Amino acid sequence: xxxxxxxxxxxxxxxxxxxxxxxxxxxxxxxxxxxxxxxxxxxxxxxxxxxxxxxxxxxxxxxxxxxxxxxxxxxxxxxxxxxxxxxxxxxxxxxxxxxxxxxxxxxxxxxxxxxxxxxxxxxxxxxxxxxxxxxxxxxxxxxxxxxxxxxxxxxxxxxxxxxxxxxxxxxxxxxxxxxxxxxxxxxxxxxxxxxxxxxxxxxxxxxxxxxxxxxxxxxxxxxxxxxxxxxxxxxxxxxxxxxxxxxxxxxxxxxxxxxxxxxxxxxxxxxxxxxxxxxxxxxxxxxxxxxxxxxxxxxxxxxxxxxxxxxxxxxxxxxxxxxxxxxxxxxxxxxxxxxxxxxxxxxxx
Numbered sequence: 001x002x003x004x005x006x007x008x009x010x011x012x013x014x015x016x017x018x019x020x021x022x023x024x025x026x027x028x029x030x031x032x033x034x035x036x037x038x039x040x041x042x043x044x045x046x047x048x049x050x051x052x053x054x055x056x057x058x059x060x061x062x063x064x065x066x067x068x069x070x071x072x073x074x075x076x077x078x079x080x081x082x083x084x085x086x087x088x089x090x091x092x093x094x095x096x097x098x099x100x101x102x103x104x105x106x107x108x109x110x111x112x113x114x115x116x117x118x119x120x121x122x123x124x125x126x127x128x129x130x131x132x133x134x135x136x137x138x139x140x141x142x143x144x145x146x147x148x149x150x151x152x153x154x155x156x157x158x159x160x161x162x163x164x165x166x167x168x169x170x171x172x173x174x175x176x177x178x179x180x181x182x183x184x185x186x187x188x189x190x191x192x193x194x195x196x197x198x199x200x201x202x203x204x205x206x207x208x209x210x211x212x213x214x215x216x217x218x219x220x221x222x223x224x225x226x227x228x229x230x231x232x233x234x235x236x237x238x239x240x241x242x243x244x245x246x247x248x249x250x251x252x253x254x255x256x257x258x259x260x261x262x263x264x265x266x267x268x269x270x271x272x273x274x275x276x277x278x279x280x281x282x283x284x285x286x287x288x289x290x291x292x293x294x295x296x297x298x299x300x301x302x303x304x305x306x307x308x309x310x311x312x313x314x315x316x317x318x319x320x321x322x323x324x325x326x327x328x329x330x331x332x333x334x335x336x337x338x339x340x341x342x343x344x345x346x347x348x349x
Contacts, residue, residue, distance in 0.1 A: 027155070028222050029058035031241030032233050033092045034061060036157035038081070040071035040102065044168050048191060049199055051163075052080055055156045058241060060215065061229035062159075063088070066205040067200050069265045071102065078105035079257065079264035085113075086253045090245040094143055098150040109256065113200065113248055114144035167206045171199060193266040194289060194298050204227045233281075 003010050005316040010251055036056040044051060050071040064084050068076050085091055091113045097103050150157060152269060210229075217226035224239040322346050 006162045026202070026220075026222050027057065029244075030093075031244050032056060032061070032236050033061050033088070033243070033245040034058055035094045035096060035155075036084075037090045037095045037153055038077075038095060038103075038331075039150075039153055039156040039160075040100070041160050041163065042071070043160070043164060044171065047172060048196065049171065049203075051203070052077060053156055053159065054080070054084055055159060056222050056229070056233070057096075057155045059229045059232040059236070061233045062207050062211055064201060066266070067196065067203055069268050072100065073263075073265060074105040075260050075263035076265050077102045078109060079260050079266060081106045081109060082253055082260065084259045085248055086257070087097075088245060089250070090247040093244050093246065093247070095145045095150055096153055096155070097145070098153055099147050103145075103245060105146070105260075107147075111144045113246070142284075163206075165201070171202070182266075187272045189271050190298050192270045196268050198289060 011101065031116075033056060036054050037057055038052070038054045041051040041053065049067050050069065051065065052068055052071040053065045055061065056063055064080055066080055068074060068080070084332050091110060093114075095110050097106070212228050212230055214228050226240070232241070236243065
């Protein structure tokens with residue numbers, strides 16, 4: 001240590017415990033879509049729920065909150081970003097994220113958009129600055145994409161704790177009560193066909209409720225508080241904000257999305273035969289899958305999956321005529337009848 005202190009005393013002081021303590025600063029932004037904070041959440045991956053979220057800094061509004069098969073794929077995250085750009089009609093001035101490997105495509109897309117769009121929304125044929133990288137480095141507010149350590153990406157990071165408390169624990173309990181064991185392709189197909197749509201629906205409702213919930217008023221906060229994020233997103237002028245969205249032509253976004261569709265995975269893989277059976281069930285019963293009847297659908301899809309190996313050559317014909325539904329219901333009835341007889345015999349003995 002003495003040798004190190006002689007060679008570089010400044011570095012030794014920097015390494016001392018507490019020398020790199022984080023200092024809290026006041027979060028500031030000019031208005032809606034000034035800055036989007038993006039990040040993935042892996043705490044619910046064990047129950048099949050990798051989540052990726054995008055949150056606006058000034059309003060606290062959840063721009064996007066989606067369950068995806070893998071939130072660490074660059075093409076998947078880029079597709080979610082383009083979907084938001086297409087939905088809102090433009091890009092934010094700045095995006096903040098951690099330094100994960102899935103950020104690469106979003107970084108390229110945001111930088112490309114910003115290189116040809118001015119703050120006035122006018123698209124040009126040449127970049128705004130010939131030495132764009134040097135200019136953006138010297139003007140931090142205009143950086144298209146800012147890479148931060150995870151603890152500093154606070155806008156989205158602090159939301160994950162709220163998500164776990166008000167949504168994640170409840171989903172863990174539901175999945176635990178169902179005693180799901182995703183151990184093979186059959187179980188995975190049933191899980192993706194029945195549970196994932198349920199979880200996506202619940203997450204969409206949670207996002208809508210969050211955006212409509214009033215926040216606690218904080219007098220020391222420089223950005224608005226005391227109303228819901230949706231209120232500030234719609235009525236930003238009353239709080240002194242300005243619209244920071246930079247318009248992008250929808251045709252450009254659609255073209256880029258088509259290039260990503262082959263590699264982006266936003267939907268969970270479900271065998272076609274299971275999808276066909278599920279659609280036939282819902283069409284015949286005119287019901288939607290809920291947490292009250294999911295066991296019925298899981299059992300029937302399980303029988304469908306097993307019967308498909310027995311009637312593989314005629315399977316499509318069976319499903320199209322809904323004959324297989326009658327067959328499975330008959331098997332289910334015989335199973336219940338046998339179970340009742342077995343219980344009655346055991347009770348008699």
